[in-house]
Amino acid sequence: MSKVDTQLENLKSTIEQEVPNDVSVTDVKYEGPELVVYTRDPKRFAGDGDLIRRLASKLRKRITVRPDPTVLSPPGEAEAAVQEVIPDEAGVTDLDFHEDTGEVVIEAEKPGMVIGRRGSTLREITQEVGWTPEVVRTPPIESSTVSNVRGFLKTEREERRDILERVGRQIHREELSDDEWVRITTLGCCREVGRAAFILSTPETRILIDCGDKPGAEGEVPYLQVPEALGAGAAALDAVVLTHAHLDHSALLPLLFKYGYDGPIYTTEPTRDLMGLLTLDYLDVAAKEGRTPPYESAQVRDAIKHTIPLEYGDVTDIAPDVKLTFHNAGHILGSAVTHFHVGDGLYNVAFSGDIHYEDTRLFNGAVNDFPRVETLVLESTYGGRNDYQTDQDDSEEALKRVINETYDAGGKVVIPAFAVGRSQEIMLVLEEAMRTGEIPSMPVHLDGMIWEATAIHTTYPEYLRDDLRNRIFHEDENPFLAEEFNHIDGGEDERQDVADGDECIILSTSGMVRGARSCRGCVTSVQTRTRTSCSSATRRRERWGVGSKTAGTRFPSPTGATAAAATRSRSRWASKPSTGSPATPTGRG
CATH class of the missing domain: 3.30.300.20 (K homology (KH) domain)
Known part of the structure; x- marks a missing residue:
């Protein structure tokens, strides 16, 4: 009998001693980090609301109770x-x-x-x-991503259960070394923007934190070939942890499964869904640009199938000597600061991922209060002494001023923005401004993947800022459902109708104003009589990543280097992009 089997027998014996004598426990199994207890008396567990909590405290395990199929x-x-x-x-x-x-x-x-x-x-x-x-x-807004992920996991339940049982046994395996050390290996994203990837190593465990691409730099990927990563084979990794779904952190996770990785990915539930959305778009963009994708959609499904969602604050065993806890990072939906507790009080490491320290309209600010941290790996985008970020209130006022001026001139406002995070932040600004009369009420057309990303946001309101969450839960007011917001999903004809129609706002990908649909709106106007005002989310000096991370999801300045001037042209917003204009993934961070 293996150590894990012996451990499960001992746990079953302890549980039987703790529950009433007439309660039958038929089986005990590990499924991922959870201990699953099967019983012929599920109603007795349900009748005593504290019984499971007492068992979890006694055993120091996350416990799920399920009924024996016979009852x-x-x-x-x-x-x-x-x-x-x-x-x-x-x-x-x-x-x-x-x-x-x-x-x-x-x-x-x-x-x-x-x-x-x-x-x-x-x-x-x-x-x-x-x-x-x-x-x-x-989902209050129908989401094909959420529906597809849930449907896929439903069809793969049997295989997923096998995966979880295998992962559970791996987590609770016997420790083989008495050595005590912790090593962090950087595989990318240090002194650069993009290709985020780190390895956290102990004598027992190797954990990969993030695995992203480098925006706009073809062929530059994390140094996965080093011995600490895939140099020893993908099977040498015990776990993968994903801080958030932006492609510079997530794009290459499916590639691991192409090279033989078969272990768990730990992340939050909304990050899982957003990862599926953005990585599939990543493949579509590669195909449109004539590049060979680094992996196929089958590997994206593998990544989804191997994902174990965790909630903020849950302390979870992910290896014999490592516990993981997620905390809100304030960056995008589901983003997490990852805290690793190594050994029995040996060492504590926190990786910030991308953070926003202050509250935004969408999210509470990043958590920075930990019981213990010996090493903090912190993102430093805009951390230089000469870096300056426009005040959010000033940016919002400038945006509203541009909208009013353009509306008075009978024009349309085009706002390019990332599909995830910034678009939803802008939507909240627009909804409030229209509701309070600061700008005229007009249609806001959501192009690209923005509508789908917004639908995912509405599926997980518990991850939003406190006052926004309370507004949705207790006041039954969801600003994302405002009647002004309209999904453009009918192809070129529908876009042409928007171009020929009345004053409106067009919120479109991509935030880098490179390729994608938004670029058409930025370099052209709807008609000769129409003025199009475009406020870019992030682009500066024609370089990806330079000024592309505003310490989270802060709305950028709509003036100066990050704004395109109002223009007049005979071209149409719905026209095709000029020759050579590259398509651009919409999920950059």
Whole structure:
């Protein structure tokens, strides 16, 4: 019997001693970092809300309790009972029963009403039907990415379960070395923008943190060939941790699976979905530019399948000698400062990823309060003594002034911005300005991937800034659902209709004003009579990355080096880009 099997037997024995004598525990397994307890008495666990917490504290494990398949009520009967328990106001849109694990996935417009106060409704569901409920949010804006990811994971449940069991046994394997040291190896992104990648090594473990490309620099990838990384083979990596989804941190993660990696990726749930969106777009752009993609969509699916989502604040075993905790980084949706606790109090390392220290309209500022940190690896974009960032309030006022001037002239405002993060920040500025009368109410057309990225934001409001989250949850006001926002998804004809129509704002990718649809709007105007005002998100000195990270998602200055002047032209916004204009990925950070 292996050490892990012996460990599981001991855990099962301890659990049996802790639970009431008449409660039957049939099996105990590791699934990833979690300990899964199977029982013939799930209703007893549900009836005692503190029992699982006491077991987790006693065993120092993350515990999930599932019913033994022999005690499950038939799905047809269970569905009616579940619907009876859940309030109608919760807006249940789907129930999906998984007999292999005894779980029922409940998709609802208001998950909080399915959960109930301190999980009371969830416990009532288990007490009624025996099934273990899992709750997910129905996206307020329909998202093909969220739908596809959830559907894919549903079809791959059996293989994913095998992956989780294998990962769980790997995490809890026997330690083989008594040595004590920690080493950080930089594979990119130091003294440059892009190709973020680090290796955290101990005598037992190798963990890769991020694996991105270098924007605008073809062929420059992280130094994955070094012995600490893939030089010893992809199987030598124990885990991959992704701080956030921007391509300079995530683009090459699927490449690892092409080279044989078969382990876990730890990240937050929204980052998982955004990674899928942006890496698939990365492949599309490569194909449009006539370049051979570094991997295929099958490897993107592999990355999604191997992802283990974690929530902020959850302390999680990811190796025999390493615990991982995510904290809010304030950069984009789901971005995380990653804190590693090595050994039994031996050493603590935190990687900031990309951060925004202050609150923005979208997110709370980055967490910087840790119990212990011996080494902090901190991003330093705009950290130089001569770096200067325009005040956000000044930037917003300048933007509103440009919009009012352009509207009065009968024109259209084109704002190029990254699909993820900055676009949503601008949407909040525009929604508030129209609601308060600071700018006229007019259509805001969302082009490119902005609508899809916004839909993902609406799926995970718990990751947004406190006051914005409260506005959505408690006041039932979601600014992203404002009637002014319109998705342009009908191709060139619909864009031509926008070009020929009345005054409006066009929010379009890419924020670098290079290629993509936004560049058409920046270098052309809609008609001879129409003035187009374009505010660039980040571009400066024709170089990717120079001035491209405004310490998070701060809205840039719409004047000077980061703004294009209002222009007049006979060309149309919907016209094709000029020859040689490259397409540009929309997910840069």
